[in-house]
Amino acid sequence: MAEVVAVIASTHHPFYYRASTSTGEDRPPFADEWVRKITAFRQTLTRANPDVLVMVGSDHFHQLWLDNMPQFLVGKAPFYDANWYNEEREFGLPRMLLKGQEDLSAHILRAGLDEGFDLAFSNELRIDHSVTCPIITLRPEADLPIVPIYTNIFAPPLPQPKRFVQLGQAIREIVESWPSHLRVAVIGTGHLSLELGGPRQFGPHGPDPEFDQKAVEWIATGDLDRCLAEVTLDSLHSPGNATHGFMDFMLMMGVAGAGQKADYVDSLDLFHTMEAYFTWYPNGAPR
Amino acid sequence: MSKYLVDKFLFTIDRDPELVERYREQPRETVEWWEAERANAVLNCHAGEASTWLRFTDEEREALTAHDHVKLFELGAHPFLTLTLFIAMFERDHGPLEYQKAYGARLAHFNLPYPDIAT
Numbered sequence: 001m002a003e004v005v006a007v008i009a010s011t012h013h014p015f016y017y018r019a020s021t022s023t024g025e026d027r028p029p030f031a032d033e034w035v036r037k038i039t040a041f042r043q044t045l046t047r048a049n050p051d052v053l054v055m056v057g058s059d060h061f062h063q064l065w066l067d068n069m070p071q072f073l074v075g076k077a078p079f080y081d082a083n084w085y086n087e088e089r090e091f092g093l094p095r096m097l098l099k100g101q102e103d104l105s106a107h108i109l110r111a112g113l114d115e116g117f118d119l120a121f122s123n124e125l126r127i128d129h130s131v132t133c134p135i136i137t138l139r140p141e142a143d144l145p146i147v148p149i150y151t152n153i154f155a156p157p158l159p160q161p162k163r164f165v166q167l168g169q170a171i172r173e174i175v176e177s178w179p180s181h182l183r184v185a186v187i188g189t190g191h192l193s194l195e196l197g198g199p200r201q202f203g204p205h206g207p208d209p210e211f212d213q214k215a216v217e218w219i220a221t222g223d224l225d226r227c228l229a230e231v232t233l234d235s236l237h238s239p240g241n242a243t244h245g246f247m248d249f250m251l252m253m254g255v256a257g258a259g260q261k262a263d264y265v266d267s268l269d270l271f272h273t274m275e276a277y278f279t280w281y282p283n284g285a286p287r
Numbered sequence: 288m289s290k291y292l293v294d295k296f297l298f299t300i301d302r303d304p305e306l307v308e309r310y311r312e313q314p315r316e317t318v319e320w321w322e323a324e325r326a327n328a329v330l331n332c333h334a335g336e337a338s339t340w341l342r343f344t345d346e347e348r349e350a351l352t353a354h355d356h357v358k359l360f361e362l363g364a365h366p367f368l369t370l371t372l373f374i375a376m377f378e379r380d381h382g383p384l385e386y387q388k389a390y391g392a393r394l395a396h397f398n399l400p401y402p403d404i405a406t
Contacts, residue, residue: 060367061298061365061367061368062302065298065330066291066294066295066298066406067329067330067331068331084302085302085304086301086302086371086375089304089375090371090374090375154367155365155406156404156405156406157405195391196366196367196370197356197360197365197366197367197368197369197370197390198360198366198391198394198397198401199391199392199394199395199396199397200391201370201387201390201391202384202387202388202391203391237399237400237401238399241366241401242366242367271384
């Protein structure tokens with residue numbers, strides 16, 4: 001059976017690409033430290049030597065729209081074009097082309113449906129920065145085949161937080177039941193506290209540093225009990241109006257497993273939002 | 288109230304470079320044209336299978352025409368859509384992050400809970 005060699009949860013900051021590639025006067029003062037942290041984080045994936053990446057993210061009203069909105073969707077295609085005109089425009093993101101791993105997509109869809117998750121699917125999916133940001137930070141060669149999984153953290157009504165956790169737990173079991181010799185890393189990105197288009201946006205820190213501190217602690221210690229006790233669809237409005245993206249972190253806590261301490265934890269306090277990086281090695285740290 | 292249609296306007300303008308410029312330069316003309324010609328298009332269907340019932344309220348039409356992002360927030364337009372499009376139209380006229388900060392400051396009178404964005 002396939003092996004889950006790394007579970008990685010991260011924020012996806014669309015400004016990283018531009019910050020890390022800019023030079024001279026255009027280079028922001030925090031860029032060097034950010035690049036150092038990302039380079040160290042990248043090593044945690046490289047060391048696991050994966051063959052396939054399952055990528056959990058959320059479409060930001062690019063291909064998925066309110067006339068036909070899935071809650072959870074699995075891509076099943078041989079290729080995925082990536083990044084959109086408005087992401088090139090606002091963030092300077094490059095166009096990309098990623099290979100798909102259709103056998104694993106088919107396995108996740110079949111097993112997920114059989115486990116009680118009514119997963120939507122797409123045979124032609126153009127992916128956005130929620131998936132390409134972690135490719136840029138963790139695997140800039142973009143050479144590994146992927147299975148993208150999109151969650152709805154964006155267009156209410158949303159699934160409950162516990163459903164994200166349950167889906168994460170199911171993804172872990174499903175990948176481990178894939179009849180394959182391949183090494184799989186599951187990578188998911190979300191947000192800590194975040195405000196977009198509201199009065200608390202673009203402040204000197206994330207809109208709710210206290211929430212961020214608690215959230216990092218929950219993730220780092222795998223404390224799903226306290227996380228699920230405190231986080232509700234209603235409560236997530238309070239740290240910032242885009243904080244429902246934290247549910248993708250909860251999904252990744254489900255993949256990692258309740259009570260599982262992360263093997264690698266780092267964060268970076270930036271303007272607008274805090275960055276946070278976590279890696280678990282389910283079968284022990286690679287040598 | 289047609290929050291969905293306001294979001295649809297923001298979504299379809301934002302993804303088209305020509306429409307972003309047209310809405311920036313000629314907001315009233317663009318809103319009127321869009322409501323007459325595009326509002327009822329089902330996005331993955333051909334023109335012969337359009338909807339027949341979608342239209343803005345006067346308040347929504349005026350908020351879009353006035354580029355009034357504060358009113359759009361009050362009406363429950365999706366804040367991500369509004370922000371993304373308005374950055375595309377107006378960031379260029381300001382220094383780094385100046386527009387984004389001013390945009391937030393103009394919303395400072397809103398307290399939680401914010402207007403409902405569910406469609």
